[in-house]
Amino acid sequence: EGPQKSTAPTLEVLRDEVAACVRCQELATTRTQTVFGVGSRDARLCFMGEAPGADEDRQGEPFVGRAGQLLNKIIQACRMQREEVYILNVLKCRPPGNRNPNPAEAANCSGFLNRQLELIEPEYICCLGAVAAQNLLQTQTPIGRLRGRVHEYRGIKVVCTYHPAYLLRNPSAKKDAWEDMKMLMGLMGVQL
Numbered sequence: 001e002g003p004q005k006s007t008a009p010t011l012e013v014l015r016d017e018v019a020a021c022v023r024c025q026e027l028a029t030t031r032t033q034t035v036f037g038v039g040s041r042d043a044r045l046c047f048m049g050e051a052p053g054a055d056e057d058r059q060g061e062p063f064v065g066r067a068g069q070l071l072n073k074i075i076q077a078c079r080m081q082r083e084e085v086y087i088l089n090v091l092k093c094r095p096p097g098n099r100n101p102n103p104a105e106a107a108n109c110s111g112f113l114n115r116q117l118e119l120i121e122p123e124y125i126c127c128l129g130a131v132a133a134q135n136l137l138q139t140q141t142p143i144g145r146l147r148g149r150v151h152e153y154r155g156i157k158v159v160c161t162y163h164p165a166y167l168l169r170n171p172s173a174k175k176d177a178w179e180d181m182k183m184l185m186g187l188m189g190v191q192l
């Protein structure tokens with residue numbers, strides 16, 4: 001239990017460490033498989049979600065379900081491709097019934113998350129939803145108050161926005177999410 005620093009020299013080695021992890025006893029037995037990050041290892045931008053859902057648990061890739069389809073559209077609206085960013089989650093295992101990750105699980109997985117970020121070295125992280133934002137920034141501040149400004153994590157600029165699954169349930173929040181993406185693209189120097 002508790003954070004365990006990974007010193008995996010490459011993403012491939014880290015992926016194998018993740019796949020062998022049984023630190024969260026419950027998740028290790030209920031998961032179909034672990035879900036590592038996808039995308040470019042040279043990505044300037046990482047999108048960070050919460051944890052795999054049912055589709056991701058089945059397919060072994062983050063954001064491949066309905067929320068993932070919307071994330072793909074958001075990425076394209078930002079004049080980028082899914083393949084050129086990096087997409088990862090706070091947790092690598094699906095919590096049963098898609099419950100929120102508990103603090104012990106987030107702590108157990110934090111070494112993997114940090115090593116992924118060290119190996120990718122993104123300039124920007126976009127936190128998708130409260131769980132990602134609150135875990136990365138170690139705060140209890142609600143997502144509505146974290147969005148709209150630039151945060152920092154280990155020298156990486158961090159922007160927080162609503163989770164695409166939330167946007168599917170609350171389409172009226174899409175205009176706020178778009179403001180967040182425009183702010184991020186402005187920081188990155190991407191012309192929209």
Ligand code: URA
Pocket residue numbers: 049050051052053056061062063064065067068089165
């Ligand atoms: N929601 C997340 O937070 N992450 C995924 O990978 C899929 C859905």
